[in-house]
Amino acid sequence: MISRTMAADLPRHVGEHVRIAGWVHRLRVLKSVSFLVVRDRSGLAQVVLTGPLDVGEETVVEVHGLVTANDRAPGGAEVTGPRITVLATSTPPPFDLYRPTVTATLPTILDNAAVALRHPRLRAPFEVSAASVAGFRAALRERGSTEIHTPKIVGSATESGASVFGVDYFGTPAFLAQSPQLFKQAMVGVFERVHEVGPVFRAEPHDTTRHLAQYTSLDAELGFVADHRDVMALLRAAVAGMVAAVAQDAPAAVALLGAALPDVPAQIPEIHFTDAQALLARHTDTDPRGEPDLAPAHERWLSAWAEREHGSEFLFVTGYPMVKRPFYTHPDPDRPESSNSFDLLFRGLELVTGGQRLHRHADYVAALERRGEDPAAHQDHLDVFARGMPPHGGFAIGLERWTARLLGLDNVRRAALFPRDRHRLHP
């Protein structure tokens, strides 16, 4: 059997007999001739037929034929004199995959993911996701970080705020991990710098365009930091690596969706939480001072301000009040009510949260007691910090949220192959 030629390579094979294979993207029957458009992972190929053919869209076909130059064909070449073999038939797709735009609703797309995602516009976000993850890992590895894999079934909940899924673990109640937080911190004691790309689980009761019950978390943790600024520098490198990888690996996907990749400044501008509040009080008709967090409208305003003032689509907001941050957050030594933590805003939205963590056992016990929590409930977490842990910090990027924001998608579900939410457990 002659080896398969990809659709995009046809122009380089004019005059040769080839074998192509793919899906029936469209069949256009004219009076004396028909055009069969075959789609493979590289693009589209036009096959010219003079006889009849009865195949539905999404039928899988193999075509032997002669590559012939034709200016009006995609890429300037088409397959003529074809011999066509049907490899598998298909029921009619739920909407026309050959049309440039998608009019199907999101539920139709999600219910039919196995076929809907073949539409180039619906597939594109996942090419961007794959490139982003590769860029994330490459940036971390270059900086001496070790990739780790941690348990997703845990004996106790790490993030007190979020809701957890219960698992029956050989008759013992257990939970799905809401983050690898404890484990990545513990592994700083072994490898100093670690990263993990894996699923995290949140039993989100809310049905929003931004939340999933399972998402892919890009986690990093870094030891021997001076403070949260070392973590911010690592995050900046990771984001720059992600954007560069998308530009290199998935430019067609970005262009197809009409998105623009951001510049990542060598130094992302930053503003302290209290300065951000003062700015908002001075320039908007709200006065958020005294509030412990920023509202979405405030994040949008600050993001626009950073673009205006600093020419940056990214903005670090630092020094969030301790009261709104997890118990493992390190306070600002000079202003203990502020934290050594940050959010990274991107195009109006919080994209990443991170910061320096507590690293001394006694500080953990005190922090939990101050919050009225029982240290015994965090035994696994606390034990690690009796073992000699260096000053450290880290961050987590939600992959689906990243991709959606980068490409301007209206729903994070468009960046998840088979999203899981309160109402969706299939397919």
Next chain:
Amino acid sequence: MISRTMAADLPRHVGEHVRIAGWVHRLRVLKSVSFLVVRDRSGLAQVVLTGPLDVGEETVVEVHGLVTANDRAPGGAEVTGPRITVLATSTPPPFDLYRPTVTATLPTILDNAAVALRHPRLRAPFEVSAASVAGFRAALRERGSTEIHTPKIVGSATESGASVFGVDYFGTPAFLAQSPQLFKQAMVGVFERVHEVGPVFRAEPHDTTRHLAQYTSLDAELGFVADHRDVMALLRAAVAGMVAAVAQDAPAAVALLGAALPDVPAQIPEIHFTDAQALLARHTDTDPRGEPDLAPAHERWLSAWAEREHGSEFLFVTGYPMVKRPFYTHPDPDRPESSNSFDLLFRGLELVTGGQRLHRHADYVAALERRGEDPAAHQDHLDVFARGMPPHGGFAIGLERWTARLLGLDNVRRAALFPRDRHRLHP
């Protein structure tokens, strides 16, 4: 603050004032002088003290001092005139981390993972794992494969044989995915070639040295194959990529454990299941003909045979009986009781299972009915194959098992940071 110098780089800084940081690996107090050995992610540094110092092992310290040449110091340089700051204290480790060998039992190691894995011999397997995963991904990406992330919470069990963990999904019974099988097959329809590195979950009732309740699965699936041999060629490339990455990224870890990396032949030898049985009948005192599977002793014998006859530590066994393979397995068109599937044996053990899958909807329905299973119970799986799926196949490599086998570890738990099994849910 001057930037941190890594222990391994000290010889390049003789005559300079530096800052190093790490863990107290050992403190040796002699009559007139003491030696403090500091461990960081790069190695060990010797610090010479003339005054007293009271720090326990695993204390986290920062040391400022002068780098001085000394032939008897590790690497030929040591830090003199030090100023030492304690960053965090530690309780005494459960065993001596500074001794070259580890005498602690496996339960002691696992109970104290956060500190035990700092021992270079216990950390080494994870450096090999990280390199292996990077090599796997690189090999797949080079061959046009797209990385995907699929749901770990599913509405129905995919692998009928294995036991599943139940999850309470917003009040609906659900399961932890035993493999990404359905999803990776479905995504062949979108991307043609896909791979995923992620956790899979098996409620293994057995407590063996080879089984975990959660492990990391390196999955790949490939469309438009002629048969299982195309899948075997991809697997060969993936394994070669993994070995090459380990050789490049983690040679010190391999050497420390006294392991030898295998050669991966350009063409891994293969033998059909029935020929393997005939060979065993002829050359061993058992006659396995008529049995539907190979016993562990048979795998060991065949592996030794391949090494003897073909000089290969790898051996493909093809054509396993359909009756022992999952319902989605493609039969051998010429011998329908045999399958187009394979196992890859490595150093006496089955390392990978894979094969060609069914790709036509009608074949799935018939296969399930032949097994007396209700096609309706596999609705999600079946729907995909009504959508036009090309001939395809794939494989899955268990990362922990791979690492353990490569390094000759006696228990797969030594290749899992925080293993989960019937008896272990903490830390």
